């Protein structure tokens with residue numbers, strides 16, 4: 001294939017070289033947003049969307065235009081909030097009081113409609129954030145599965161709540177109820193999955209929700225807009241687009257939000273929380289930054305370790321919050337590890353997302369390349385070497401991964417979350433060195449340990465589980481399976497997300513209780529028998 005090579009040896013295709021199913025989509029000029037059960041048309045300014053997947057034409061590779069989306073203002077945002085508040089109606093709304101079984105039917109209807117949009121959403125995931133076809137399909141399928149599993153988890157939860165408890169002469173029925181108005185915001189690296197894995201649990205628990213897609217990966221939500229409108233009652237879900245300061249600030253400042261689900265930086269999370277006039281009323285579910293280390297012990301299986309570290313550091317070009325962002329390698333096997341890691345890296349296919357076996361693709365946020373280059377220059381200035389051929393070279397929106405060694409505390413990349421294709425390697429002699437790193441780190445998400453001695457691993461596991469939230473043995477760090485708790489300490493997270501945990505996070509326990517008198521027993525049984533209440537009920541969902 002005749003392609004022009006960038007400096008990094010990466011070549012971008014011509015538009016006519018893109019295979020048919022994944023051709024550049026016709027520009028999507030989105031002017032629609034969802035509020036109060038209707039798709040409204042925006043007549044104001046719009047933001048242009050460019051793809052990180054450059055195309056070659058006259059004058060070198062250029063990012064093609066994908067379309068545009070509305071830059072809404074405070075007034076649309078507050079109107080959407082008003083619609084959500086009307087729908088919730090202080091907990092009296094139809095959605096908040098709807099039997100769980102019916103809410104489940106709405107969510108299942110949405111999942112079915114969503115499935116039909118797979119091809120279109122997957123194509124946009126590739127073009128908007130540069131994710132490989134396999135990973136884009138996996139993101140879509142994992143999201144649908146997450147919704148289906150959420151439905152099953154809610155059935156379980158409801159079944160367990162369909163009974164009365166009698167304790168110390170008090171009869172009670174305990175269930176989970178919605179919190180009220182929720183704002184859900186996902187990140188650009190998992191724009192679909194990490195938006196819907198908070199949106200759906202928030203909805204299904206009976207909250208009314210405002211959702212704002214991330215700064216990159218907005219248009220891929222467009223194919224789901226009608227399904228959202230048709231699947232939920234008016235006002236239960238609205239979509240917002242635009243600058244955070246314009247559309248999110250006013251929501252926070254209104255003091256009317258009860259819940260913030262945000263996956264992004266702790267800096268932004270802190271700004272948002274502070275904007276709320278009564279922060280104690282705002283429940284926050286936050287997925288924030290991380291700098292997950294790996295510790296490679298002297299007896300590690302080198303082939304397996306190099307393979308997992310390659311996946312951990314460079315899947316989706318290192319643009320994962322769970323990525324391995326610093327590798328502590330015992331000096332005794334440093335050279336052997338580097339050889340295998342470099343060989344593995346050299347064998348990875350660099351290309352466009354739809355190319356078979358592609359592993360490294362253009363970066364989702366081209367603006368980040370400059371930052372990554374500064375980290376590389378700083379590491380070099382402080383004595384690190386780029387140990388792979390061409391490491392750090394840039395061609396358009398593609399950056400060749402840079403493996404940096406030896407990395408020391410004097411370098412920025414030792415401390416900062418690179419969120420991109422940089423692999424800092426810190427050789428160590430004493431285990432106290434990586435352990436001190438973990439203890440001093442502002443982050444507390446996960447770690448990977450590579451070694452074979454059960455006793456040595458166990459000695460590390462016991463202190464580390466009290467400092468991080470997942471210790472991975474001979475495996476890269478990752479969020480899944482989605483039934484496992486996903487959380488972090490320190491600056492890495494607040495609240496826990498898993499299929500079952502999300503249902504708890506987006507709801508609160510509430511109960512009806514009565515002293516066990518003759519009269520109360522008669523009243524409670526009449527309410528249940530004659531089915532006067534949706535809450536006080538022993539209905540069992542099959």
Ligand code: G3H
Nearest residue numbers: 320321322477478479480
């Ligand atoms: O960006 C953070 C994601 O939650 C990571 O998910 O480990 O499945 O890639 P993953």
